[in-house]
Amino acid sequence: MSTPDLNLLVTLNVLLAEGSVARAARRLRLSPSAMSRQLARLRETTGDPLLVKAGRGLVPTPRALELRERVGQLVEEAEAALRPSETLDLKQLVRTFTIRTREGFVENFGPELIARIAEQAPGVRLYFTQKLDKDSTLLRDGTIDLETGVVGDDTGPELRTQPLFRDRFIGVVRSRHPLTDGVMTPERYAAGQHILVSRRGLQKGQIDVALEELGLERRIATIVGSFSAALALVRASELIVSVPERYTGNLRVDMHSFVLPVPTSDVMISLLWHPRMDADPAHRWLRSCIRDVCAERRSERSARFEVG
Structure with missing residues (x-):
């Protein structure tokens, strides 16, 4: 079955509205003969005469009367779909956005983000879902709208990314832990029992x-898949963990944080989305809100550090 020419819908809409080949031709800026050819194509496509002679004019057939309202609505909807986006009215916007993040993002940036959203667009709701892997399928199929994380080799090549902030790893122990006193050295650090955070x-x-490289080795007492679980264990034990500084700020309240005595690479936390959402006004607005909230906290310190 051949694909119908959807341009015929526009022609049919004008013909049924005007009830005249001549007037329809003028409205569509076509010659009478070209308009007659279009009518012939419409008759062949629909299997109906559509307009028949009645005296000196034309009258619509029952099929044409049946189509008139439906075709008008279809053309109106198509024109609306192709029209440039109107100015976004945030006060009237009603929408739920799904954001996939790793634990720590909501605790640290969620309160400011939710407050900003509520002030600017009270009809918008945020749904935060946990990031268990880096599979880009959920962004591609629209299950989630946005994601935060580190861009890597396994990130979908078509995804759009925007850096949010750079983070560094720090050490954390409970308050009044033996490592809270004295100079932190690689030897003291390695001598303790550690938690390794690894989702894999x-x-x-x-x-x-x-x-x-310093001839030292630390003892890994346990491996967990999340920063929140690791910090909960550290809070109630003598264990040591290393976590991203900014990402875990509110999770480390009343705990002792320190600069690691060995060099580690910083990580860039980015915002990710599918390119089909690039031009969506509401999506662009939400992206700007997230960037602004992260930027406002960029210079804040979540805790005091002892430089070892």
Whole structure:
């Protein structure tokens, strides 16, 4: 079955509205003969005469009367779809956005973001869902609108990205832990029992590599898949963990944080979305809100650090 020429809908809409080949031709800026050819194509496509002679004029057939309202609505909807977006009225916007993040983002940036959204667009609701992997399928199929994380080799190549902030890893222990006193050295640090945070269950990380270069090795007491779980264990034990500074600020309240005594690479936290959402006004507005909230906290310090 051949695909119908959808341009005929516009022609049919004008013909049914005017009830005259001549007037329809003038409205569409076509010659009478070209308009007659279009009518012939419409008759062939629909299998109906559509307009028949009645005296000196034309009258619509029952099929044409049936189509008139439907065709008019279709053409109106098509024109609206192709029309440039109107100015976004945030006060009238009603929409739910799904944002996938790793634990820590909501706790640190959620309150300011939700307050900003409520003030500017009270009809907007945010749904935060946990990021368990880096699969880009959910962004592609529209299940989620936005995602935060580190852009890597496994990030979908078509995704749009926007840097939000740079983060560094720090060490964390409970308050009144033995490491809260004295100078932090690689030897003191390596001598403790550690938690390794790895969603993939890795046995070592970049800190272990840095310690090995100094002839040191730390003991990994346990491996967990989230920063929140690691910090909960540290809060109630003598264990040590390294976590991103800014991402875990509010999760480390009343805990002791310190600069790591070995070099580690910073990470860039970015905002990710599918390119089909680039031009959506509401989506652009939400992206700007997230960027602004992260920028406002860029210079804040979440805790005091001891420089070892």
